[in-house]
Amino acid sequence: MIKILRVAFQEYRRHVFNKRFLLGLLSVPLIVLVWVGLFFLIVSMENNTTPLGYVDRSGLLADPLPAPDPEPPFGPVPMMAFADEAAARSALEAGEIQGYYVLPADYLSTGKVGLVYREPVKGPARQQFYDFLTVNLLREADPAVAARLLEGGEITTVSADGSRSASTKDRFNVLLPMIAGLAFMIVMFTTGGYLMQAVVEEKENRTMEVVITSVSPDQFMAGKIIGDLAIGLTQIALWGLFIVLTVLVGRNYAEFLRGIQVSSQAILLLGVVMLPAIVMVAALMAAIGATVTEAREGQQVTGIIAMPVWIPYMLMALFIENPNSPIAVVLSLFPLTAPLTLFIRVGLTIIPAWQIAVSAIVQVAAAIAAIWLAGRIFRLGMLRYGQRLKWREIFVKN
Amino acid sequence: MPAIELTHLTKSFSAVKAVDDVSFTIEKGELFGLLGPNGAGKTTAIRCMLDIFKPDSGSVAILGGAMTEAKKDCIGYMPEERGLYQDIPLDRCLAYLGSLKGLNRSEVRERAEGYLERFDLAAHRHKKVKELSKGMQQKAQVIATLLHKPELLIVDEPFSGLDPVNTQMIKDLLREQREQGVTVVLCSHQMHLVEELCDRIVLIDHGRVMLYGELAEVRRKFAGNAVMVKAGRDLPALPGVERVEPVNGAVKLHLAAGAKPQEILRALVAKDIPLEQFEIAMPTLDEIFIRVVQGKGESA
Numbered sequence: 160m161i162k163i164l165r166v167a168f169q170e171y172r173r174h175v176f177n178k179r180f181l182l183g184l185l186s187v188p189l190i191v192l193v194w195v196g197l198f199f200l201i202v203s204m205e206n207n208t209t210p211l212g213y214v215d216r217s218g219l220l221a222d223p224l225p226a227p228d229p230e231p232p233f234g235p236v237p238m239m240a241f242a243d244e245a246a247a248r249s250a251l252e253a254g255e256i257q258g259y260y261v262l263p264a265d266y267l268s269t270g271k272v273g274l275v276y277r278e279p280v281k282g283p284a285r286q287q288f289y290d291f292l293t294v295n296l297l298r299e300a301d302p303a304v305a306a307r308l309l310e311g312g313e314i315t316t317v318s319a320d321g322s323r324s325a326s327t328k329d330r331f332n333v334l335l336p337m338i339a340g341l342a343f344m345i346v347m348f349t350t351g352g353y354l355m356q357a358v359v360e361e362k363e364n365r366t367m368e369v370v371i372t373s374v375s376p377d378q379f380m381a382g383k384i385i386g387d388l389a390i391g392l393t394q395i396a397l398w399g400l401f402i403v404l405t406v407l408v409g410r411n412y413a414e415f416l417r418g419i420q421v422s423s424q425a426i427l428l429l430g431v432v433m434l435p436a437i438v439m440v441a442a443l444m445a446a447i448g449a450t451v452t453e454a455r456e457g458q459q460v461t462g463i464i465a466m467p468v469w470i471p472y473m474l475m476a477l478f479i480e481n482p483n484s485p486i487a488v489v490l491s492l493f494p495l496t497a498p499l500t501l502f503i504r505v506g507l508t509i510i511p512a513w514q515i516a517v518s519a520i521v522q523v524a525a526a527i528a529a530i531w532l533a534g535r536i537f538r539l540g541m542l543r544y545g546q547r548l549k550w551r552e553i554f555v556k557n
Numbered sequence: 558m559p560a561i562e563l564t565h566l567t568k569s570f571s572a573v574k575a576v577d578d579v580s581f582t583i584e585k586g587e588l589f590g591l592l593g594p595n596g597a598g599k600t601t602a603i604r605c606m607l608d609i610f611k612p613d614s615g616s617v618a619i620l621g622g623a624m625t626e627a628k629k630d631c632i633g634y635m636p637e638e639r640g641l642y643q644d645i646p647l648d649r650c651l652a653y654l655g656s657l658k659g660l661n662r663s664e665v666r667e668r669a670e671g672y673l674e675r676f677d678l679a680a681h682r683h684k685k686v687k688e689l690s691k692g693m694q695q696k697a698q699v700i701a702t703l704l705h706k707p708e709l710l711i712v713d714e715p716f717s718g719l720d721p722v723n724t725q726m727i728k729d730l731l732r733e734q735r736e737q738g739v740t741v742v743l744c745s746h747q748m749h750l751v752e753e754l755c756d757r758i759v760l761i762d763h764g765r766v767m768l769y770g771e772l773a774e775v776r777r778k779f780a781g782n783a784v785m786v787k788a789g790r791d792l793p794a795l796p797g798v799e800r801v802e803p804v805n806g807a808v809k810l811h812l813a814a815g816a817k818p819q820e821i822l823r824a825l826v827a828k829d830i831p832l833e834q835f836e837i838a839m840p841t842l843d844e845i846f847i848r849v850v851q852g853k854g855e856s857a
Binding site for chain 2: 361369
């Protein structure tokens with residue numbers, strides 16, 4: 160066991176303290192930072208707190224209630240009353256206001272409002288004026304009713320058994336599992352790629368011949384898979400930590416981040432489906448590395464594994480339309496397609512427990528079979544240079 | 558109990574018989590030469606000994622039985638094509654390979670220290686292996702093979718790429734290992750080095766054993782009816798000599814059937830020829846190798 164751990168540690172150390180890994184690791188935070196940067200850029204472009212003027216001929220705003228505070232990160236826009244349009248226009252010309260609204264005398268019956276501006280008034284400022292109008296329209300109403308109307312509604316869809324709900328305010332929760340599934344797939348193939356590359360290199364530079372006179376091929380491969388799994392989990396943990404921190408900080412500024420919930424079913428899927436899938440792919444990658452003579456050849460063969468894995472993404476529209484369709488269920492049970500299918504479905508529906516259980520059993524069985532198969536391929540192919548392994552040899556010979 | 562015993566070992570790859578009914582024994586504490594031309598089956602035989610390949614038939618007993626994980630820690634193997642991690646520092650590479658042989662960190666550090674000094678690599682320990690010269694990598698490989706103090710050492714072409722000084726260093730090291738009781742299996746094409754170092758040899762060609770036994774005995778077996786003579790002046794015609802062949806300042810006298818070296822010596826003395834050298838002409842291992850491989854020898 161100690162030798163397996165030594166192989167695993169060497170594999171881990173070799174890849175994790177490597178520029179290539181660090182670049183891959185930084186790619187996600189970098190993308191998130193670019194998103195956040197873009198978000199704040201758009202907010203700053205939209206966030207104009209120059210006062211808005213109004214000329215009220217309807218009498219609604221003769222003695223107005225103040226406008227409610229806007230949602231962060233937008234700043235409050237002061238509302239300035241003008242006696243007539245001439246005064247408002249000269250304030251606009253002087254740059255004291257960004258625009259002014261004109262409420263005609265028949266506003267209450269028509270609901271029509273005029274807006275005069277030099278540069279278009281941005282959405283957040285317009286929204287603040289509408290809220291200002293609403294507050295004053297509702298000044299005679301029950302304060303609780305007024306507050307409810309201002310806040311707007313939230314429709315929550317709840318499953319019949321009550322185990323799961325989805326709100327119109329947290330649509331991000333549908334996307335989150337899909338994004339998580341995608342991240343896992345990237346990690347799975349990145350770390351699997353490292354493993355294959357390492358095996359090809361060890362074969363090419365003949366290190367393998369030295370190493371397997373110290374450890375058995377099975378120990379060597381087990382160590383490599385454990386190391387690979389640890390690399391993948393490190394990557395996921397660091398990405399996860401970064402995303403959690405981003406959400407915790409970002410929820411102060413972005414409302415959609417406040418409704419994020421991590422579903423318990425998604426966490427269950429990580430453990431029972433995604434981890435065995437990573438082990439399975441790692442074992443298959445090691446086997447490919449042991450049979451090919453150069454990394455490029457290995458990448459071509461990897462495509463055979465990668466293709467079915469990505470099928471669920473191609474069928475995403477179908478899953479969104481009917482997440483419990485027979486094809487969705489079948490793909491949830493097939494080893495290579497199950498991880499992504501389940502992660503897409505978990506944001507859209509409640510996956511029956513039996514499907515998760517069967518999928519987990521299939522996934523674990525597939526991982527064990529992959530390790531066994533890879534062990535045989537590894538033993539037969541590891542020192543074979545320039546000669547392909549035949550399927551018959553894998554199943555017949557010692 | 559022999560260190561290694563191969564009994565009717567056969568191993569094929571597809572239609573090619575890489576090793577064909579090979580049997581030989583390597584005794585404990587001897588320096589044994591495993592010889593053969595390229596593609597003869599030496600590496601396959603070694604891989605079968607080390608349990609890297611499973612034989613199709615026959616058996617291998619190593620250190621008294623089948624290979625076990627514990628026995629792997631008692632064996633040092635240096636393959637012909639060097640196997641070191643190129644993109645990590647030398648000391649880390651040695652630490653990892655040593656740890657796989659069951660050494661802990663302090664043992665590796667302590668032992669590597671001594672060898673790095675001895676092989677003039679101490680100043681290069683923090684360099685990546687790929688930054689070392691071919692000769693340095695060769696020496697580093699030797700260190701990795703010896704670090705865990707193996708009781709069986711299998712070295713494949715340990716002298717390739719080494720200058721005369723380092724060749725001498727490795728020769729001394731192999732002798733030293735034998736003196737310490739380590740069984741050494743030496744695979745090499747440099748026949749003069751095998752001749753210098755080995756007690757016994759086996760020569761494999763086309764997967765089969767062609768020669769096997771004590772080196773001196775093998776040479777005697779291949780010695781023709783000839784004598785080497787170096788004299789102070791030109792030799793006269795001698796009875797019983799069929800042909801005279803100049804060899805490095807001396808002459809090799811090929812004798813007729815039935816003629817004996819003693820008769821030649823007597824004739825030379827009778828003719829008062831000043832002799833500097835007179836000896837039975839023994840073939841070099843190089844000559845024996847070529848004769849066997851070219852089909853002029855006999856199978857063991």
